[in-house]
Amino acid sequence: MKPVITALLCALLLSSTAQAATPEALRELAERFLRERAQGLAGQVNISVATPSARNPLANCKQPEAFVPAAQKNWGRITVGLRCSETPAASLYLSARVSVIGSYVVMARPVAGGQAIGIDDVRLVEGELSSMPSDILTQLDSVIGRHARQALNSGQSLRSVYLLATVNVRAGQEVKVIARGKGFTVANGGRALNTAMQGEVTRVRLDNGRVIVGVLGADGIVEVAE
Known part of the structure; x- marks a missing residue:
């Protein structure tokens, strides 16, 4: 929600002057939005955003807000969108680069x-x-x-x-087994009969002596579909 909050605050700041957003103000709004979105990226973040022309769909907008179109990555060459809260159909797309x-x-x-x-x-x-x-x-x-x-x-x-996947379970290691079926889930314990990595088939001897076959998950739990 932070990027949305930042965009709204920027929009309020722009609208407080009771004037339409200038091309530079629109660029700054987009840059602030991307900087907030880039928080958490490891390393030094540099952001550049293209300045729109004076004749753009938001030239008369008093409350612009920034957004990122769906399926956009956090860094590299991306596109940032601007739209007018007063006229949602009015939108503008600027090219940007986020380097880390x-x-x-x-x-x-x-x-x-x-x-x-x-x-x-x-x-x-x-x-x-x-x-x-x-x-x-x-x-x-x-x-x-x-x-x-x-x-x-x-x-x-x-x-x-x-790199090869790391070994999650070794033969002889105690593991948890979860069997899932339509409308039920049963948990049990046992020992792995083979060394396995995440996503691989694992044979487990349950505490009652029964041997079952399941798939090893990322959490080390062997899941069995009944």
Whole structure:
């Protein structure tokens, strides 16, 4: 709700002068809206918004408000919308760029596919995160101990797609099992009979000795569909 509140406050500020919004005021409104929306992004955030021409659909609007069209990402080249609260049909779209400068993980030396990544194999560097793939890794802790899915070269930026999923359950480990059916849910306990990662099929021997097969979830719970 914060972006909406910010947009409304900006709109009230603009309308307090009882004058129509100038092109510069519209640009500033869009920039404030995007800056509020970018809060929480790691790193230094820089925002630039195109200034509309003097002849635009909101030239006579006294209470403009900003919004972002659906399915817009938080950074990179995006579009920010402006509309008039007095005349909702009147809208304007401005091109904008949200760049984020921060740390990300790169390979300090090459590793082979299947090899576990150690602390000496990676390092952090500074760069523009907004120009990189969305699954770029930014924390060393999220990398150490994971296994490379493929051979990785020195200096290569590290993405989650390059790493094998972490093992969630090992054979012999106690797990919780939930069986779901139409109108019911039953919880039970047991021991995993195989090592598995999230989303993989897991065999579990229940406390009563019965062996069932389910799918391991992100929370370590094995779900069985009855």
